[in-house]
Amino acid sequence: MYELVKGANVGLTALSENAGSVIVGLDWTSPTGDGDADVSVLLLDADGKVRSDADFYFYNNPVAADGSVQLLGKTPTGNGSQDRISFDLTAIPDRVDRIVVAASRYDGGHFCELGDLQMTVADGSGESLLRFSIDDAGSVSAFIFGELYRRGGEWKIRAVGQGYATGLAGLATDFGVDIDDDAATGDAPDAGPDDEQSHVTEPAAEPAPRPTLEAVPAPRRSDDETEPKKTRARPRTAKKKVTLPKAAAKSLAENESWKQSRLFPVSVLKSDRDRETRATSVLLSVMAQIPEFGRRLTAAFGAPAGRMETFTEVSLPHGDTPRRPDGVIRVERAGKLWTALVETKTNGNALKAEQVQVYTDIAARRGYEAVITLSNDVALEGSPLVDVRIDGRRKHKVALWHLSWAEVVHQAQLLIRHEGVGNMAHAWLLQELLHYLQHENSGCHGFQNMGSAWVPVRKGIDDETLCQGDPRALEVVESWERLIRQVCLGLGGELGQKVLPVQRSRRGTDPGARRSLMADRLCLEGRLQAELRIEGTPGILAINADLRTGKLRTSVDIPAPEQGYPLTWAKRLVRRLAEAPADLHIETLVEGEAGGPRGTLERLRPEPADLLPKNGTQITGFRLSLFKGMGSSRGNAETGFIRSVDDAVHRFYGTVVTHLDRPAPRRTTSGERTAGV
Numbered sequence: 001m002y003e004l005v006k007g008a009n010v011g012l013t014a015l016s017e018n019a020g021s022v023i024v025g026l027d028w029t030s031p032t033g034d035g036d037a038d039v040s041v042l043l044l045d046a047d048g049k050v051r052s053d054a055d056f057y058f059y060n061n062p063v064a065a066d067g068s069v070q071l072l073g074k075t076p077t078g079n080g081s082q083d084r085i086s087f088d089l090t091a092i093p094d095r096v097d098r099i100v101v102a103a104s105r106y107d108g109g110h111f112c113e114l115g116d117l118q119m120t121v122a123d124g125s126g127e128s129l130l131r132f133s134i135d136d137a138g139s140v141s142a143f144i145f146g147e148l149y150r151r152g153g154e155w156k157i158r159a160v161g162q163g164y165a166t167g168l169a170g171l172a173t174d175f176g177v178d179i180d181d182d183a184a185t186g187d188a189p190d191a192g193p194d195d196e197q198s199h200v201t202e203p204a205a206e207p208a209p210r211p212t213l214e215a216v217p218a219p220r221r222s223d224d225e226t227e228p229k230k231t232r233a234r235p236r237t238a239k240k241k242v243t244l245p246k247a248a249a250k251s252l253a254e255n256e257s258w259k260q261s262r263l264f265p266v267s268v269l270k271s272d273r274d275r276e277t278r279a280t281s282v283l284l285s286v287m288a289q290i291p292e293f294g295r296r297l298t299a300a301f302g303a304p305a306g307r308m309e310t311f312t313e314v315s316l317p318h319g320d321t322p323r324r325p326d327g328v329i330r331v332e333r334a335g336k337l338w339t340a341l342v343e344t345k346t347n348g349n350a351l352k353a354e355q356v357q358v359y360t361d362i363a364a365r366r367g368y369e370a371v372i373t374l375s376n377d378v379a380l381e382g383s384p385l386v387d388v389r390i391d392g393r394r395k396h397k398v399a400l401w402h403l404s405w406a407e408v409v410h411q412a413q414l415l416i417r418h419e420g421v422g423n424m425a426h427a428w429l430l431q432e433l434l435h436y437l438q439h440e441n442s443g444c445h446g447f448q449n450m451g452s453a454w455v456p457v458r459k460g461i462d463d464e465t466l467c468q469g470d471p472r473a474l475e476v477v478e479s480w481e482r483l484i485r486q487v488c489l490g491l492g493g494e495l496g497q498k499v500l501p502v503q504r505s506r507r508g509t510d511p512g513a514r515r516s517l518m519a520d521r522l523c524l525e526g527r528l529q530a531e532l533r534i535e536g537t538p539g540i541l542a543i544n545a546d547l548r549t550g551k552l553r554t555s556v557d558i559p560a561p562e563q564g565y566p567l568t569w570a571k572r573l574v575r576r577l578a579e580a581p582a583d584l585h586i587e588t589l590v591e592g593e594a595g596g597p598r599g600t601l602e603r604l605r606p607e608p609a610d611l612l613p614k615n616g617t618q619i620t621g622f623r624l625s626l627f628k629g630m631g632s633s634r635g636n637a638e639t640g641f642i643r644s645v646d647d648a649v650h651r652f653y654g655t656v657v658t659h660l661d662r663p664a665p666r667r668t669t670s671g672e673r674t675a676g677v
Contacts (some may be wrong), residue, residue: 002130004146009158012089012149015130016123018397021088021302022124023072026103026145028114029080034235037114039083040168042175043092049176051095054570056177058168062469063295067090067333074498080116081500086334087148089155092336099148099174100160104141104168111163112393118147121157123399124302124369132159141167150643182483190513200304263429275346275443277523279436280374283408284310284342287329288434290426296411298329301340301370301401303321306333308448313515316362325359329372339368345375346405348441353386356400360388363398370399378404378447382511409437410433410489418496447486448636450479455634461526461547473519477528481515483642484543485531487649502531502540522547534653543640543649545630552644555625555650557589558660566619569609573622577601580656590617593606626652 002015012019043055046594050056057064067436068091072084085101092099101119105111117134139142140163169179251260264282269275271606287294288310293307329343341359345351349374359371371578379402415421416430437444447608454471460466484501486504492499500542503514522528527546537556544553549633560569570621575582580601588596588611596613604610613619627653631644632635 001128004130004132004157004159006134006159006161007134009156010122010130011156012123012148013154014127016125016127018123018125019129019598020090020125021086021124021304022129022148022297023124023147023302024085024087024099024101025082025120025122026085026564027080027082027116027118027120028111030114030115036074036081036111037083037086037103037105037111039071039101039103039167040172041071041085042102042172043069043096044175045097046097048098053177055096056172056175063305064091065519066093068092070223070299070305072300080114083145084300084304088297088333088377089148091304097150100144100145100599101148102142102144102171104171105140105141110139110141110180111143112139114245116143117143119159120617124399126302126401127397130157132161134161135163135326138163140165142171144171160214169301169633229635258565259452262434262435266436266439266441267445268343269441272347272349272443274342275441276326276349279346279405279442279444280344281312282436283374283431284312284327284329286429290429291420292421292426292431293412293415294295294413296407297341297403298331301372301603303329303331303338303340303370304333304336305332308336315364318358318362323358323362338369338370339363339366340372340401341368342372342374345373348376348445348449350377351386353374353388355390358384358397359399364396367396368398370401372401372403374403374405374408376405376446376448377402378406378443378485379480379512380478380485383478390569404446404486404489405444406486406489406572408444409434409446410493412437413493417493445491445636447479448642450483450634450641454641456480457522458480458547458632459594461522466523468523470519470523474515474520475519477515477522480528482544483645484532487646488532491532491649494650495534497535498533499535500533502533504531511517532649534657537657540676541652541657543645545645547630550632552592552628552648553625554648555623556657556660557621557623559621560589564605566612567609568621569619570611573611574601574604574608576626576659577656578659580659581626583626584656585623585627586611587623588613588619589623589661591620624656626656 002010004010009047012022014369026037028037030036038059040056040058042050042057045051054061055610057069057071059071059168063069068088068501070086072086074081074083083103089101103111105114111117114137117137119132119134121129121131123129132146134143142164144160144162144164146160148155149158150156163305164174169315173179182498184535195521245339251258253260264278266278269278287297288308291308295303298308301304308329311330312326313324313481314328315322315324317323326344329340329342331338341363343351343356343359354372356373362371362551363371374387377385382417384400385402386400412430412434416427416434421427421430437440448480457470457472458467459475460472481501486672488499488501518528524548528545531544534541539556539558542557545553546553560566573586576604577586582600582602584601585598586601586604589599590596590613596617596619597611599610611622626648628644631639631641633640
């Protein structure tokens with residue numbers, strides 16, 4: 001991979017033959033696990049200014065109408081995240097001379113509080129081209145990572161590394177964007193529910209709320225325009241989208257045994273082949289009919305924004321025997337085609353490496369861009385589900401991507417239940433798709449088997465015969481990581497918030513080495529551990545599965561407030577948890593000791609003062625925990641381990657975490673952001 005230093009530049013065509021489209025990634029880590037930033041893109045003309053305010057792309061304006069710019073969103077990477085942006089450089093208008101790639105922080109945050117900042121660039125096939133690592137970001141709230149610019153008919157990239165103390169508003173204004181600061185007062189008419197986060201501004205005295213723009217500003221009038229045009233209503237942050245009503249209309253059925261008619265019936269599915277064929281056809285047809293949904297599932301794979309068509313059971317020549325992939329996705333934009341072959345598995349069936357290899361060879365020979373595998377399994381970082389050999393002699397490279405059915409359900413839930421779609425017909429289609437995928441007979445249930453190593457490992461821990469280095473322990477750790485990623489997708493889809501697994505490891509650590517350490521710890525301690533970061537909650541949700549005792553523990557640590565009295569903290573905490581389960585364990589965290597006073601909520605309700613240490617030791621926070629029995633079987637049945645973990649996380653969030661208000665962030669002496677009780 002090509003390494004750039006600050007101020008250096010390189011031509012993209014010198015690094016790849018597929019430089020017509022690139023994906024730029026901005027990475028960072030956070031010592032506290034909750035530090036984040038938002039990316040933004042500005043298209044500039046030869047004078048270094050935007051042609052109009054529509055050339056500013058950010059979280060409220062993530063996609064260019066011509067598909068040249070697409071903000072793909074965040075993905076977890078270790079103890080941080082990566083924000084990716086897709087550029088179709090062949091579609092960038094000729095008047096655009098330079099593209100600025102930046103990011104901004106909010107809630108008064110600064111980039112010096114984040115670690116391992118870097119910018120990476122990959123070509124259209126997903127191959128990494130270059131990296132720019134940043135060590136000196138400084139106390140700035142906005143930061144330009146790099147820029148793409150034209151030179152001699154080709155696109156080049158430069159490592160910039162420039163900070164802005166004035167935040168996103170100052171950065172955008174410098175490049176000619178008109179920021180509507182009047183909305184900061186909150187007096188704008190017709191304010192929607194999101195409008196308190198709909199504005200970019202940074203007062204000098206105090207840090208402002210998370211910076212957002214009121215809306216995508218209307219284009220400015222040109223200098224030669226003599227007569228003012230009628231002012232149009234500016235688009236609002238609160239988008240008017242169609243979602244299903246929260247309260248369903250009363251059924252007209254005479255009794256409960258009547259089943260509602262469905263667009264995608266599941267009663268006729270008798271075999272795995274039937275399930276695969278039906279699931280592929282159902283999904284691809286809905287993707288083609290609902291542009292927002294199809295785009296969400298393909299944008300991360302390098303597909304352009306354009307007219308999408310989908311096909312099933314396509315016959316493609318391959319030697320003496322034609323091959324028939326389960327599906328084909330084609331996207332047309334500006335006369336160019338992007339094509340992906342789709343291989344589907346349902347009901348827990350594993351992907352076949354030789355089958356995927358054949359489709360990859362066919363795609364390379366025919367000039368297709370990608371092969372997408374779709375199954376119940378969840379892909380892990382650095383651990384592909386199938387090993388495919390890439391012929392280095394071929395100039396055309398094919399990207400191999402994987403989707404789990406859990407990811408498909410997650411994206412459908414976000415659209416239909418939280419973000420909304422364009423019209424009622426699309427909303428109904430998505431609801432029918434969700435009903436089909438979640439039906440027990442569809443076979444699209446996501447990860448549902450801990451694997452053949454689960455029972456031997458569990459028994460080996462019980463009788464203390466499991467030794468370090470046993471490959472079966474590593475298999476269990478990999479299954480555990482897949483399960484946690486699926487739990488995040490399920491909870492995030494229901495809440496409409498980001499739920500990400502936290503990896504406590506340094507950036508660059510080999511994922512295989514990290515899993516080997518977890519396997520060794522499993523052999524020694526008999527426990528599986530994970531942490532989830534849920535957007536809008538005051539702490540990290542920890543999961544501990546003790547295979548020796550058969551107990552699952554879900555917990556969250558809440559830092560103590562910066563001001564006030566310990567007794568007030570304890571009373572306030574118990575009062576907030578008035579509707580929490582009586583068997584909730586509360587432990588006081590104290591400075592310099594293993595632990596402080598503890599007890600169940602039922603016992604502490606009449607006497608919150610029992611949470612205070614007798615010796616007056618300083619309280620650093622409180623730990624809330626729930627315990628439940630752990631399922632023993634490896635499957636997804638009612639008594640299975642997978643079901644018990646999923647139920648434990650949902651119960652803890654629904655009965656405990658939802659009662660904890662997220663307080664305003666405060667600063668500790670070390671500069672880390674924390675939150676109080």
